[in-house]
Amino acid sequence: MIGMGADLIGTGIAAGLGVADTRGIDWIELGIQVALAVLGVSLATGMYGKRRE
Template structure:
């Protein structure tokens, strides 16, 4: 994998993680690095799911793939915030 691929993957992961965090109401008390990790993982899994469903390569913006990725990130942030909050109390 090239450096540009890694950098673009991190940028996409940041965007997906932040979007997933914005979808959830209230404040999530998890560090930003954890949001980025969740976003990267959600982007990878979301791309795999979109490819399995046959919606990964469409003309224009892949809205379905993006929706899957953001939904997975929101789920990941929600679960992690719940577990992280309990651990810290």
């Protein structure tokens, strides 16, 4: 779910920046999507991960 959300949001950000549709592989768009996925997973892990006491 986090990855799908990161994909949609990342595509929107890339479109806003004008880099969503380039020739070949859209590396900038892919980088934005991966960064958002990493951020989302990190936040989810911090919120719902096991806590050691």
